[in-house]
Amino acid sequence: MQQQQKHQEYTVPYEGWRLFEDKINYRCVAEKSIGSDDEVFRVVLKAHRDISYEGYWPDRPQYPPRILITGSCIYSDCWRLQFEPHIPGTTPPRPFILGLPHDQDRIRKYLTRKNRLIRHVDVPIETCAYQDRLLSWQVGCVAEEGSDIEKILYHLPVSIYHGFIHELELALGAELPLLHGLLDGYGDMLRRKCVEAFRRIGRSVEFCDPHAGPNGEILDAHAADRAPYLDALEFDGVMGIEDLAQLTISATIAKEFGVTIPCRVGVLGLLHPLSQCDGERCCRRRLSMDSLLSENFG
Numbered sequence: 001m002q003q004q005q006k007h008q009e010y011t012v013p014y015e016g017w018r019l020f021e022d023k024i025n026y027r028c029v030a031e032k033s034i035g036s037d038d039e040v041f042r043v044v045l046k047a048h049r050d051i052s053y054e055g056y057w058p059d060r061p062q063y064p065p066r067i068l069i070t071g072s073c074i075y076s077d078c079w080r081l082q083f084e085p086h087i088p089g090t091t092p093p094r095p096f097i098l099g100l101p102h103d104q105d106r107i108r109k110y111l112t113r114k115n116r117l118i119r120h121v122d123v124p125i126e127t128c129a130y131q132d133r134l135l136s137w138q139v140g141c142v143a144e145e146g147s148d149i150e151k152i153l154y155h156l157p158v159s160i161y162h163g164f165i166h167e168l169e170l171a172l173g174a175e176l177p178l179l180h181g182l183l184d185g186y187g188d189m190l191r192r193k194c195v196e197a198f199r200r201i202g203r204s205v206e207f208c209d210p211h212a213g214p215n216g217e218i219l220d221a222h223a224a225d226r227a228p229y230l231d232a233l234e235f236d237g238v239m240g241i242e243d244l245a246q247l248t249i250s251a252t253i254a255k256e257f258g259v260t261i262p263c264r265v266g267v268l269g270l271l272h273p274l275s276q277c278d279g280e281r282c283c284r285r286r287l288s289m290d291s292l293l294s295e296n297f298g
Contacts, residue, residue: 015245015272019045019053028053030244030267034251041251043244043265051137053267057247061262064148066237069228069261070138071155071208072131072194074187075099077274078124078284083110084117092119101221104164111171118172121292122284123182127193130273134243135197137266141241143201145264148237152205153228154194158187159211160224176292182285225249233259243268 010021014030021028026047034041045053080095093110096103098121110116142152165179191207198205210227211219219227226249232238233253240250240263247265254260 012270014267017244019267032248034248035255039255043247045267048266050140051133051266051268052270055265057263057265058260059262061239063237064146065239066148066150067232067235068142068149068152068239068241069232070152070241072134072190073099074156074158074161074190076124076128076130078122078128080122081107082119084119086116098164108167108171118289120289121179121287123287124186124283125285126283127190131190133268133273135193137268138241139197139201141264142198142203152198152203154205154207155228156187156190156207156209157221157224158183159209160221163218174293178287178292178294226253229253229261232261233257239264
């Protein structure tokens with residue numbers, strides 16, 4: 001009983017994964033149940049100088065990779081939507097984060113079933129702590145992986161987030177030109193940062209933004225995340241560089257197709273740096289509903 005309690009003290013949650021820390025040996029084991037059969041996937045990670053932990057799943061590739069797949073979320077926790085309270089003068093619901101699937105579901109429900117009014121939307125005017133730390137680590141990984149790299153595919157899913165804005169427009173019966181424009185501007189800012197960061201180590205990146213399937217069907221966010229890995233299944237020498245939170249993509253594809261694309265994975269911080277996107281350390285712009293409906297980008 002005492003042994004079990006000691007073990008629990010070193011268990012840390014991380015975006016759906018459980019980290020079992022061995023602080024004496026500066027390592028940890030990450031675990032997550034994936035798939036309908038709840039198969040447990042494990043990753044052995046070691047302490048890292050710039051982030052909390054880093055490792056390879058399932059193992060480090062035997063040969064240096066030629067093609068790297070990586071990317072970044074566009075909607076950090078800085079993108080938030082606040083509804084008006086149900087009864088004037090009462091406490092409104094908590095802000096909903098536009099990039100979280102379960103928060104997107106709540107937003108749909110509030111708009112279509114409860115007919116709630118939007119009070120404001122917060123949007124970032126600078127890249128957030130999560131994106132900056134992720135990019136810095138990604139560049140370091142690429143620099144260390146050697147000279148055999150021929151292509152770096154960088155996934156920035158701007159189109160998928162435009163799709164969610166279109167859903168908001170349908171529910172509201174009105175267009176949101178300002179929100180579309182700010183999203184495009186934010187995506188451009190991330191691209192410029194990526195280009196400059198990789199240029200400093202003598203590398204260029206190829207951006208990808210899959211949003212339509214082979215038959216022209218519109219992809220949801222989950223399918224869009226999987227698309228770069230699915231497109232790379234036919235190639236040899238492919239490796240992902242992913243925040244541990246995103247390893248589920250490659251692991252799930254390995255279960256379904258029997259082809260494993262190894263990944264270099266990182267634990268960016270404990271707690272996850274998305275929790276730092278609290279409005280105090282991230283610069284945001286607050287838009288009222290009137291501003292959202294305006295075509296004035298000033």
